[in-house]
Amino acid sequence: MVISSNLTIPTAAYIHVPFCRRRCFYCDFAVFTLGDRLSGDNSGTVNQYLDYLLKEIAIAPKFGSSLSTVFIGGGTPSLLSVGQIARILQALDKHLGITKDAEISLEIDPGTFDKSKLQGYISLGINRFSMGVQAFQDNLLKLCGRSHTVSDIWDAVKLINQVGIDNWSLDLISGLPTQTLQQWQYSLEKTVEIAPTHISTYDLIVEPSTVFARYYQPGTAPLPDDTTTAAMYQLAQQILTNNGYQHYEISNYAQIGYQCQHNRTYWENRPYYGFGMGAASYMHQQRFTRPRKTREYYQWVENLVLQKGAIDCPLVSLEESLLDKIMLGLRLAEGINLTEIATEFGRDRVDAISSCLEPYIQQGWVSISVEPASNGECDRLRLTDPQGFLFSNTVLAQIFSQLETE
Numbered sequence: 001m002v003i004s005s006n007l008t009i010p011t012a013a014y015i016h017v018p019f020c021r022r023r024c025f026y027c028d029f030a031v032f033t034l035g036d037r038l039s040g041d042n043s044g045t046v047n048q049y050l051d052y053l054l055k056e057i058a059i060a061p062k063f064g065s066s067l068s069t070v071f072i073g074g075g076t077p078s079l080l081s082v083g084q085i086a087r088i089l090q091a092l093d094k095h096l097g098i099t100k101d102a103e104i105s106l107e108i109d110p111g112t113f114d115k116s117k118l119q120g121y122i123s124l125g126i127n128r129f130s131m132g133v134q135a136f137q138d139n140l141l142k143l144c145g146r147s148h149t150v151s152d153i154w155d156a157v158k159l160i161n162q163v164g165i166d167n168w169s170l171d172l173i174s175g176l177p178t179q180t181l182q183q184w185q186y187s188l189e190k191t192v193e194i195a196p197t198h199i200s201t202y203d204l205i206v207e208p209s210t211v212f213a214r215y216y217q218p219g220t221a222p223l224p225d226d227t228t229t230a231a232m233y234q235l236a237q238q239i240l241t242n243n244g245y246q247h248y249e250i251s252n253y254a255q256i257g258y259q260c261q262h263n264r265t266y267w268e269n270r271p272y273y274g275f276g277m278g279a280a281s282y283m284h285q286q287r288f289t290r291p292r293k294t295r296e297y298y299q300w301v302e303n304l305v306l307q308k309g310a311i312d313c314p315l316v317s318l319e320e321s322l323l324d325k326i327m328l329g330l331r332l333a334e335g336i337n338l339t340e341i342a343t344e345f346g347r348d349r350v351d352a353i354s355s356c357l358e359p360y361i362q363q364g365w366v367s368i369s370v371e372p373a374s375n376g377e378c379d380r381l382r383l384t385d386p387q388g389f390l391f392s393n394t395v396l397a398q399i400f401s402q403l404e405t406e
Contacts, residue, residue: 009063010283012265013070013096015053015088016276017077018294019046021112025145025211026173026204030278030292031075049294050084052301053276054091059309060273061283066097067273069262071105073130078108082120089124096273103128103261110152118163128260129168130200131156136187140176145211157194167258169198174232176204177212177222184232188239197258201236202251203229230390237386250331250389267332269325285321288313322349323403327396335382339373349403353381356402357395365391 018032034045070092072085085106092098105128106121113121121129135141138150148156160168170191174184191199204223206212216223224232237247245253249267252260265272274281277297280289288311291297304311316324322345329336342350360366365388371380383389 008271009065010271010273011065011068012262012270013067013092013273013275014262014279015070015072015092016274016279017072017074017080018049018277019074019079020076021079021147022145023211025143026207028207028209029075032277032294034079046080046084049277050087052298054087055305056275056301057088057091058095059305060095060275061309062096066099067092067102068099069103069105069265070098071262072126073105073107075107076109076112077106078112078117082117082124085121085126086124089126098125105130105260105262107132108156110148110156113156113159115159115162118159118165122163122165127167129160129165130171130198131160131168131196132171133191134171134173135176135179135183136190137183140179140183143177144173166197168196169200169260170194170196171200171202172236173202173204174236175224175229177216179224181224181228181231181235185235185239188236192239192243197255198260199240199245199253200251201233201240201253203233233390234386246333247385248333250392264332267328269321269328282316285315286311286313287316318345319403321345323400326353326399330381330383330392330396333382333385335380337373337378338368338381339378349406350379352402352406353399356398357381360388360391360395360398364388365395 016030018030019034020031021035022033023031032045032049034043070089072088077085089098089104098104102125104124104126106126107130109132133153134144134146136150136153141149172187172191188201204212206216206218206223219226236253240253241247245255246259247253248259249263252263254260271282271284273283274290276290277294278290278292280287291300322341325341326336338350338353341353354368357366357368361368365384366381367384367388368379368381370377372378383392383395388395
């Protein structure tokens with residue numbers, strides 16, 4: 001049996017900070033709403049959560065290699081004070097170690113930070129920021145339940161520029177209720193004008209447990225139809241690549257040298273730590289997710305302490321690992337190395353994949369090419385941009401169906 005390369009040492013850690021002012025109407029993440037007050041160092045609710053989070057970090061398994069990426073997400077981590085973020089980073093460094101040149105990312109929202117707070121975060125070693133903007137129209141922001149306005153966005157960008165942050169990302173959402181192609185183009189143009197080094201463009205997914213799910217059905221008004229959302233995707237690709245951004249992943253664009261290294265851990269199917277309510281981990285060939293409710297998470301941590309960090313969950317099978325590698329790897333512009341997959345999972349699997357994709361190669365959605373590799377040459381499979389990315393679900397469904405019959 002071939003041993004999966006996923007048994008490598010995790011050098012990435014995701015930290016979930018669940019606190020938000022309010023829950024956005026499209027959000028199904030594990031979050032806890034605080035209202036419009038900022039939390040501050042004296043917030044008992046926040047500090048209690050941090051106590052449990054740090055307990056979990058302190059009993060995590062160690063593999064002898066320090067972290068090269070840390071991503072503090074949420075929620076809205078910028079509701080936390082500099083001192084509270086410092087507690088998290090100090091705990092990680094003490095128990096697992098953080099390399100001197102690590103990429104350390106923090107999610108921030110407009111209206112939740114000032115110049116002093118940003119400078120404080122930077123002093124802790126945070127060197128990458130990701131700001132959730134979503135739209136440049138106040139009516140769309142209100143419709144989404146966002147707690148900020150367009151004016152807040154511009155104030156936040158001004159602060160980012162004042163403190164000299166160069167490595168930062170801006171998030172946008174397409175396919176929002178009542179959103180027009182013209183509004184989407186305006187948001188893209190304003191983003192290019194701001195010139196962040198990284199841009200994420202996400203197509204709205206109406207999740208079952210959200211406020212949006214009570215009012216909207218995908219593909220029906222006031223949500224844009226499929227033709228319009230496809231046009232939005234293609235427009236983003238055109239505007240952003242024409243302005244010097246590399247379309248390196250289905251939903252992500254970056255200037256040269258500014259790809260998100262932490263997120264590449266996921267797309268390359270490498271192991272990673274996860275800490276906090278609702279966070280997922282991938283270690284020891286095991287994938288597991290923590291409870292999404294506060295009380296359940298606290299009890300889970302208490303039990304974990306009693307078990308001295310031992311977690312009982314099934315191993316990812318070789319078949320599941322193959323599907324994960326394909327599904328995640330095809331999100332990247334460089335696609336997947338079929339030669340490596342043949343070595344790891346068998347030549348017959350690669351032959352099955354290649355044969356079922358012939359119609360999509362003819363349609364221009366998929367390409368397979370021979371390219372240079374570290375050990376000579378490799379066959380590389382990738383989705384084309386933008387058509388292949390647009391129809392990625394169709395292509396993946398065909399691959400998975402073919403592999404299930406093998």
